[in-house]
Amino acid sequence: GQQLNQSPQSMFIQEGEDVSMNCTSSSIFNTWLWYKQDPGEGPVLLIALYKAGELTSNGRLTAQFGITRKDSFLNISASIPSDVGIYFCAGQALSDYKLSFGAGTTVTVRA
Amino acid sequence: SAVISQKPSRDICQRGTSLTIQCQVDSQVTMMFWYRQQPGQSLTLIATANQGSEATYESGFVIDKFPISRPNLTFSTLTVSNMSPEDSSIYLCSGTSGNEQYFGPGTRLTVT
DSSP states (O other): OOOOOEEEEEEEEEEEEEEEEEESSSSSSSSSEEEEEOTOOEEEEEEOOSSSTTTEEEEEEEEEEETTTTTTEEEEOOGGGGGGGEEEEEEEOOOOEEEBBBOOOOEEOOO | OOEEEEOOEEEEEEETOOOEEEEEEEOOSOOOEEEEEEETOOOOEEEEEOOOOOEEEOOOOOOTTOOOOEETEEEEEEEOOOGGGGGGGEEEEEEEEEEEEOOOEEEEEEEE
């Protein structure tokens, strides 16, 4: 599958700050998924988005499915040290459930 | 949701040998996939594991190198054959529940 354009590649933030990252694609997706991966672990699903324009929250996480169906963003509010990790966006075509992944955003939180 | 386990969690293998990775899901899933994640990189889809039939491989991956089995709705294996150091990577399986896809913890393979 294609690789999505995810930015920023990395970010250093102060504890308590908000974090934003986004993902764009040249193709339309039916589902956008956001994952977090800690060292030595598999990706853990954070949020799933199913409809264009949808805004979904999961605790301090908020994600939106872009109106064009070609983009999505993830916000983390009031970051804490355990937010450290690599965040991946993934787009899914409904027809075959295959995921195309972004390159990842590495988040480092300074206490 | 689905909870996915993989065995082994890691291995160090000699060049030219093969390793079979097992993936077990705690519930029936529609689709199962195998991914590769090279150090510091994103995930790349290897193949779709089809129940009871041959897997569907992505461009750049072939059955002779990565044979896959899926005998039922909760179990799959991936074999990395005739390994070389370039095969050193993390191998992850996943399963779909509805439109959500869940991942196992990965198998970290080092080929010497």
